[in-house]
Amino acid sequence: MNRRRRGISALTLICAMAVASAPGAAFAAPAPEPGPSKSLEEVRKEIEALYHQAGTATEAYNLAEEQAQRQSDQIVTIAKQVVATQQRIADLKNRAGAAARAQYRTGGLPPSAQLALSGSPQQFLDGADRLRQGEKATMGMLGELNTHQADLQKYAAEASAHWQTLEANRKAKETAKKEIEAKIAAAKALEDRLVAEEKARLLQLEKDDAYKKQAKWLKSGILKEINGKASPAGKAAIEFATKQIGKPYVWGAEGPDGFDCSGLTSQAWLAAGKHIPRTSQEQLRLLPKVAIKDMRPGDLIIYFDDATHVAMYVGDGAMIHAPRPGRHVTIAGAGSMPIKAVVRPDA
Structure with a gap:
């Protein structure tokens, strides 16, 4: 861990030196040209907004995917319950049929009439006891049969409700997928209009913006207060995440060849033995929060x-993340984007 921290610190220092030593003209956005044309900085912000919107749709897609899987699993569980209940009902009906066949073999006389025709008092008493037991068993069998029939009706209603939810989540996924693809296509179209030199400058502007935000965050002195040590599970999660550095961002992906942001964090903690929610919004909602x-x-x-x-x-003020389409899993400054909250999977 110490070597990793030193590596991160060295990387932070190298980035800072690169920004400090590069020519100022390389970092400045060109002045807006006359007319409707946009500056490179305006293009960068527009691309950033499109990718952010794609990220929002990706989280909606992931949530719908997770919920659809859960509904599908519940439908399978209900189907198994239906099969077991149907088998139990069939067994009860077979027993009822056996009782009817036995009555037929006795000439159709009801048990009480057969009892009245018995030849001795002792036989009568023994028969009366068996009659009471038989009546009790029959009533129990009929009650159980009614219960299982009611269960079947309940399972059918539950399966119908789960199926409707499953279909709603499938539609939500399709809607989110179309939005993701449209936003990514729009962002790529903007980038494709740039020549190679402009693309390089655009990337530098992106790095500059992240660096300025990180520097402002560090300048607040927050790093002096952050001195917590990783738990054993936290170390395992970090080890998994660092092994993914260099793999591409792929929306909706949970590895092994690519990840989106929450796919990376959820799989890292799964590798550490902790199952956490799939999406960043659910991670925020369900995991314990801690102060920065x-x-x-x-x-x-x-x-x-x-x-x-x-x-x-x-x-050391750094984090690992899967940034956005067109980028790869990487190390960046923890303060390079606006922080909403911090959550702890193994609190």
């Missing part, structure tokens, strides 16, 4: 007001 000053490596940082991005804190 109490943050420790392995904790998850939720970004933006709508909680549509998540990263894993790794110490």
